[in-house]
Amino acid sequence: MDVGDVIAKKYEVRRVLEVGARSTLLEASELDSDRFVVVEWYRRFSVAHARDLLANELAKVASLRSAHVARVYATGTQPDGSVYAVLEPQEGESLETLLRRQGPLPLSRVVEIILQACEAVAEAHAFALVHRDLSPETLFVTRPADGSFRLQIRGYGARVASYATGAEPFDVHRYTAPEQLGSALGGAASTDIWALGATMYELCSGQRPFPEPPAALAAALAREAPDLRQLRPGLPTLFSDTVMRCLSRDPPSRYASVGEIGDAISHFGAGRGHGVSGAMRGVLAAVKARRLR
Secondary structure, three states: OOOOEEEEOOEEEEEEEOOOOOOEEEEEEEEEEEOOOEEEOOOOOOOOHHHHHHHHHHHHHHOOOOEOOEEEEEEEEEEOOOOOEEEOOOOOHHHHHHHHHHHHOOHHHHHHHHHHHHHHHHHHOOOOOOOOOOOOOOOEEEEOOOOOEEEEEEEOOOHHHHHOOOOOOOOOOOOOOOHHOOOOOOOHHHHHHHHHHHHHHHHOOOOOOOOOOOHHHHHHHOOOOHHHHHHHOOOOHHHHHHHHHOOOOHHHHHOOHHHHHHHHHHHHOOOOOOOHHHHHEEEEEEEHHHHOO
């Protein structure tokens, strides 16, 4: 793919942003508007069915409408067999960067961020779409003029893309739930709940629930994480218990849905109040309506 090429008769390549083992990132302009987009172009696949697997995953991501998920505007397959996704350009900074710069966040900010994540993840789970890699590295925040935090989840489909292109072997990392060990595409809704718990843990304490290096992490996951109250004693007991329940080693012992997490933490936030279940029901009703069209 070269500068000046037009993808899907709509997106003209302006420059190459990055060439990686998995894909090439391109900056492009939409021909019928002034909008600039990022095109991720996947050019090789590890096994015969991998292209269809990736294309199906990207199509699911493109169906999401939450304001808290980085948009995938379009996906498709080129005549040469390559797959592309047209993405919303990245804005803001990751929570990982924010933590390094600022340290642990006030509880009300943590709740504000996680409630937005729960709304987005609820929609994805309704489409049987699991992120598999939720973490401060894939959660980005911007600050609107009113001083609040606006969350945007990035990285949906990344694990499937890595598997499909054979670019990156599965690696144990600090947000891997115990049941994901040894599985490149392992994960159900409960693994995203685990990852949200690990993210809340780090946002509140500045420390990971399992700080061991990847080589030792599998063994560490055989035990429970240290209680969050040991690291931040001033946290309300109910909030700390919510985080630790998300991090249960036994998936059925975690919350059954992200909506339940939202209900458990909502009254610790500033200005959001209750009614999280109602918001989640609205999200799920909208998903059902789209499916019936």
